[in-house]
Amino acid sequence: MTFDFAFILSTLPAFLKAVGVTLQVGLIAIATSLVVALINAPILLYRIPVLHRLVALYVELARNTPLLIQLFFVYFALPALGVKISGFAAAIITMTFLGGAYLTEVLRAGVEAVPVAQLESGRSIGLSELQLLRHVILPQAGLLSLPALFANFIFLLKETTVVSAVAVPEILYTTKSYIALYYKTYEMLAVMTLICVLLFLPLSLLLSRLERRLQHGQFGS
Amino acid sequence: MLRCLNGLETAHGGSLKLEGRELLDPKTDWREVRQQVGMVFQSYHLFGHMTVLDNLLLGPLKVQKRQRAEAVAQAEALLARVGLLDKRDAYPRQLSGGQQQRIAIVRSLCMNPRVMLFDEVTAALDPEMVKEVLQVIQGLARDGMTLLIVTHEMAFARAVADRIVFMEAGRILEQRSPESFFTNPQTARAQQFLEKFSYVESLPEKPQKELI
The missing domain is CATH 3.40.50.300 (P-loop containing nucleotide triphosphate hydrolases)
Structure with a gap:
């Protein structure tokens, strides 16, 4: 077997574009998931009647069904009901559905991890519940959530490969297209693996460094 | 409390x-x-x-x-x-x-x-x-x-307090001046408590700690 480097070179522009698409889908999905989580977490934490049951149901549903099936539902089942959307839109909607559920749990857990004693301590100097939230609970919950938050960001970025199933031209879709067209299976799989490592590993390292820096700065230990 | x-x-x-x-x-x-x-x-x-x-x-x-x-x-x-x-x-x-x-x-x-x-x-x-x-x-x-x-x-309470309140299970059992509480507790529970305390106090070769 010979490795066709000239062919690999010729595909690089397309892969560069694919990386762009992966990052685009991933980053948009992270942002919209965060918005969903920021709305949902307080609903769970304050146990807002009726709504908190719906949110809990959503979280369980999203976390206990495979992403691929969620994606097929959005892309193939919704048009049958009269809602037609592009592959890209389906990708964002589905990733947000999943990511929102995970991030909701992360934020909820972060707030619940703030020790009760810190709340009593704040109340004992006369802080109102709102001041307590702003000056004690949120800063501490934010720091406590960081590791899980970052882990989930990377998880979402990696899960973008699933959206290749609805023809969004990200890394996996591009790889599969080239394999189907030119039968350069080994070359394309090697390129894909390399891109994934180069893309996700530095990101992983960067985020864990950032996380350490933040904790260090805040707690000064 | x-x-x-x-x-x-x-x-x-x-x-x-x-x-x-x-x-x-x-x-x-x-x-x-x-x-x-x-x-x-x-x-x-x-x-x-x-x-x-x-x-x-x-x-x-x-x-x-x-x-x-x-x-x-x-x-x-x-x-x-x-x-x-x-x-x-x-x-x-x-x-x-x-x-x-x-x-x-x-x-x-x-x-x-x-x-x-x-x-x-x-x-x-x-x-x-x-x-x-x-x-x-x-x-x-x-x-x-x-x-x-x-x-x-206990020693700190005795030295600093104006009044000692002795409590058990959320109830006040005794309430009096430190001197009278430590030298002459009224309730049986307080006596028992101070006895145990003085036993620990007297362990390191200082038997006369004037409690009880």
């Missing part, structure tokens, strides 16, 4: 009065009461994400809306008094238990309370640090501040 006095827990019954005002009234504004009743906890509970100075200023600035310059001046003066002025920019994690507890006391004092509640404030400290915290409390007592102290430091 201390937690009831601060509204952290609801009393089952009875009466709590602060300067003639009934606190168990459901209309009590606990936020206002808490500014007059300082509380210090067993495990300090400083805010870990803030520097010492920010811990001290949170109440005065956000709750009492005082001027920053004036609040800082007071906080620094109190820090100097407990010997920790050089720690104003440190984070709680960088401090020893005794230092954190002294900061926690200062945090309460910065609110200019009428009364201070101390909830087993030395129980989580090792013996060397107990002293530095007790000295601070003793200083407050000497200044004439009203202090309610829950403690197992």
